[in-house]
Amino acid sequence: MDFKKLMRPHLKNVRPYVPGKPIEELRRERNFTGEIAKLASNENPYPPVREVIDAITAELGQLNRYPNSGSYYLCADLAEFLGVEPGRIFVGNGSNEIIDLLARAFINPTDEIVYPFPSFIVYPIVAQLMGVKAVEVPLVDYRLDLAAMKTAITPRTKIVFICNPNNPTGTYVTKDEVDRFLDGLRSDIIVAFDEAYYEFADAADFPDTIELLKSHPNIITLRTFSKIHSLSGLRVGYSISHPDLVTCLHMVRQPFNVNRIAQAAGRAALRHFDKTKERIGENRAQLEKVRAGLVDLGFEVPPSQTNFLLAVPPEGPGNLTEELMNRGIIVRDMSPFGLAGAMRVSIGTPAENERFLKTMRELIRTR
Ligand SMILES: Cc1ncc(COP(=O)(O)O)c(C=O)c1O
Known part of the structure; x- marks a missing residue:
């Protein structure tokens, strides 16, 4: 067959x-x-801190029960941690799931997705899965070329992925570059800032995309518990965006998309971030x-x-x-x-x- x-x-x-x-x-x-050293997936070399492991263990006795379907309590904790309203948070089965949900929720067959290349390999995959045109914009000196990405936008562009810092080059785009990119951009284009490595970035001119969301409701910021929080194995990531965009993501996600242990671990990871x-x-x-x-x-x-x-x-x-x-x-x-x-x-x-x-x-x- x-x-x-x-x-x-x-x-x-x-x-x-x-x-x-x-x-x-x-x-x-x-x-x-x-002994084997795995230095291939940008994981944290250390296990989660003790308190997070304890929270995971404490959850095991409740595995007969489904998890909270919209990750209500983790959203509330994230909102407090980040200083935003809970309605702006969405939790996914890794930030990867949110990339996929964005495409599912918003991409029509004639739409285009713009992203840098080389960058996170999942952007071309979602474009292929949706069967739409992928507009790949080459890096210059291993950095995203936001000016060229803006030029690559057409009336059909629906989503732009900005991987910052960029995987696999590690480089970043500055606040000024992002401001210039957003200036005058059509408001019906979703600009997804993929910030999986945000916590490692210490450049003074790294953009604050959560702040930018106040003036640009078409922005969504993606972050994850997989890297600094050492929880790659559990699959839990989140986004910050306009509440109406959150509603759209909930409409296309699976029920119970984030498991019980991941939600409990995420909450504990926030409580003990000082240690991490x-x-x-x-x-x-x-x-x-x-x-x-x-x-x-x-x-x-x-x-x-x-x-x-x-x-x-x-x-x-x-x-x-x-x-x-x-x-x-x-x-x-x-x-x-x-x-x-x-x-x-x-x-x-x-x-x-x-x-x-x-x-x-x-x-x-x-x-
Ligand atoms: C740039 C980027 N975005 C997203 C992800 C996916 O992270 P998650 O584990 O939250 O799905 C990764 C993972 O390596 C990544 O490098």
Whole structure:
């Protein structure tokens, strides 16, 4: 039976999301018995803080009950945490779900989606799933070119994704650049600021998109518990937008889209953020150390406002990611992002970062 033949025509060539290789998979595939360092998915190298794990454990006895369907209490806590009205918050099964829901709620067959390239690989996927025209705007010097993105807007544009800081380059766009982009923009275009790495960004001129929402009701800001809060495994993210946009998202989401444990963990993560945020400083120090080490080896490494670095080797395409995997270190090969030969490396524990740099030095010297 050729099920592909039965598929909706525009879905036949969808290229599914390829995640960073899980630790168990590398062990199985290569019979690797040593310790494996996964630096491939921009995860937090540390587990959630003790209090969050306790909140998760406390929830287990209630798993016979469905979760709160609209994540009411987590929305209320987020609203207080961020200083906005609860009606402006929507919680999703990861911020990824919200990207998907935006497309489902708003994209017609003749609409266009504008986004930067290379950037988060889910934007082209949702455009493919909706069967609509994707307008990819190339980065300049590894940075989003917001002026070119504005020029790429046509009467058919419905959603613009602005990944800030950008995955996989780690670079950011400034408040001034964002102001210029929004100035005079049609108000029926939804501008989604994907801020998955927001908490790691410390640049003084990083835009405050929640503040901008007051004057631009067509903005939606996406954030997540997956990165700084160490909850990638639970799938919980959120957005801040106009309350009417929140209503539209609720209309297209599944019932109980965010599980009980994720909601409880998210609430505890906010209560104990003071403890978690101490990790931001370590990330910054380690990131600069890894960056300096890679630059020393001749790599081009854009300055990063995140917990990862893009490393472009001096001599072009090679097989460094494979060689690293043979030595138990998983990084992300950048070929699917149009950057053949480059890699994206997440910041791990100090020991993992040291091991990565030491291995890189050995690999480069023996080339
Ligand atoms: C830019 C960007 N947006 C969104 C996501 C999805 O995050 P979540 O785990 O909240 O779905 C990621 C995950 O890596 C990301 O890099």
